[in-house]
Amino acid sequence: MLDTEAISGSFTPGGPSCDYLFLIAAVPMIAAGVIALLKQPYRKTAATLAIGSLSISLFLSLIAFANVVSGWMQGVATRTVFNFTWFQFGATNVDLGWVLDPLSAIMLVMVSFVGLLIFIYSTGYMKDDENYTRFFCFLSLFAGAMLGVVIANSILLMFMCWELVGLTSYLLIGFWYQKPAAAAAAKKAFLTTRVGDVFFLLGMVWLFSQTGTLLFYNSGAGSMEADALNGLLAQPAAWGLTAAGAIGLLIFAGAAGKSGQFPLHVWLPDAMEGPTPVSALIHAATMVAAGVYLIARVYPLMAAGMPAGGTTVALTVVTWAGAFTAVFAALIAVAQSDIKRILAYSTVSQLGYMMAGLGMGGVAVGMFHLITHAFFKALLFLGAGSVIHGCSGEQDIRKMGGLKSDMPLTFATYAIGMLALCGFPLLFSGFWSKDGILDAALHWSVAKTPFYMLIIGALLTAFYMTRQMVYVFGGHWRGGKPAHENPSVLVAPLWILAFFAVTLSLIGTPAWPCFRAFLDGRAAEFNWDALMESGLLLLMGASTVMVVLGMIFAWRLYGDRSPKPTVPDALEKIAPVAWCLLRDRLYVDELYGVTVIAFYGWWARVADWLDRRVWGGVVGAVAGGFALWARLNRFLDTRVVDGGFDKGCDELAVGGGLLARVQTGRVQTHLRILALAVAAMALMLIWSSRG
């Protein structure tokens, strides 16, 4: 018998009703539909509808969250589901439903809260764009779909919202579709995530065919519950995997596509072609975290059959993919010069951390980093947006500089976000969430390599973020038009996010791990000694050393030197070859260009040739055959049928002419013939009576 309690805590079914939960996703979607009908000049209405609907969602999310928290405070961890049958075919039920448990509650609050801040920020950031209403239509649709992913208790509902989220991501990356780069990036994002989604779909179908249910939780009959998982474990698949492991890997492939894990990360940096609020909301805080959330949601499946102190194949793959991506993307981020691209690679890297955290430490470790990251990465992106807005659209950090004095408010908040991302000790939430992952990596039973990879990643993170800070805010101004600070509609959301980037650390320290306890459905206890444990202190010390080292390296290299864009980068002088490799993103795009894309190009040419020559030839032969047949028919018609008919007509006419000659009109002629006939008959009579 599988011990699900060890994996996902113990949850009591029941608890506060969650029938209304669908409204959280439905209200923004309805708002999107209404906005879609508005004409371009109704800008205020569109923004009001979008912000109002998301406020309603936030309000309902807070109610749901409060319900779950109050249950948890009383020591009853609850998981409430609301399921219904969408339709039936044959004996199969297609069920949909939503779930309210700590995981979805906390995610709901995060998505609607960060989303609302970014909506408000967008009213300022997009105020000069003529397609303002369209923007808010897409944003609302995205918010609705994302909240749908969060509440889904049915893998089908999750998949539908997942695809909707992908669609809105495509629409928003390509929002400025007049730019060829934006249109190409949108297409790339859509196609790359589709690769993952195909695997997700396969996993879903397999899971459905094995367990017979689409629901995650359904009072014992859901696919994430013990009965179904035991069935999946007993079912062998190929290469020594159980069905549970194989389905877990397929679903992870889907999550990797959405969350930009290597090798499907290539779309995320290009996605920065979209408007900056979109980058903040979709490609940093929420949508890309959907993959992590998906793994957290199906964690019981991923962890099914885990021996005590061990791990499973699926989780091992998740861990390695995450750890590799974390270092890989951080390395590339070091050599980028576009302010948003640095943040994009940083996002890929941090998503790798989350995946590794899920793989080694369980749901709570990964999810804590997801939540803290959502806040400080949204902060950084909005700060970057503020910088770009202040610098009149400039994105190259080498053409900035000295913004510390020009944009002091943006600088202060950006610094908080940067320190949180680097994991600067004690005060910042990123430190605690990253340490949680490092701690889990240190105690992972399979290998220690991920730990070293992640801690090197921490050093690289500190390095590239310091480099960016120095380039953007330090030194003196190197751009054209002088920069200016932004109005409060752009800056206020930064302060709110900065506040949370710091205070979220309160709920995740080892001394009072209430976030973790909340997700695991256990009571949290305050234990100061846990913080003072020597192993943990050592780990915290090590990660602090790494962060500080990274910062010092970057400071020593870039300092206050304000290098011009024409001057080679400080690192480029030290290691030109490595720098070129990193600047060109380790040639992954080029690799895909000569492998996958070249293959498809070749395949398209083959298909074209087949179409033209083989299928076209067959079609041509058939057509030729019919043409020949038609020609034969025409011959038969004109010559045989028509000819015969004409001949008959001619004969009739000739015969008629001959007969007409008899009709002279002379009575006596008739009479003569009659007389002759009578005479002939009389002769015959006499002749016959004679003998």
Add this chain to the structure above:
Amino acid sequence: MTPLTGYLLVAALLFSIGLAGALVRRNAILVLIGIELMLNAANLNLIAFWRYGPHPELLTGMIFAIFSIAVAAAEAAVGLGLVIQIHRHAKTTDIDQMNRMKG
């Protein structure tokens, strides 16, 4: 008593004269007279066969001949009416001129 053959010969002669008249005469009235002769030849035959038949006491042949004469009278009336109309119309009774009823 004269044998049947005599009557038949007279009738045949009469028929032939009528037929010749009908075939060779150009005048429509004379053609009609020829036709009347042929009819009377037929009547003569009817009477002759009746008298020499198995039941001369029954008046069958006589009745037959009287019907035939009545029909001939009607036919002559119709024929003469047609000839008069044609004469009014075409100012001629020459039968060769009346050749417009042809195919």
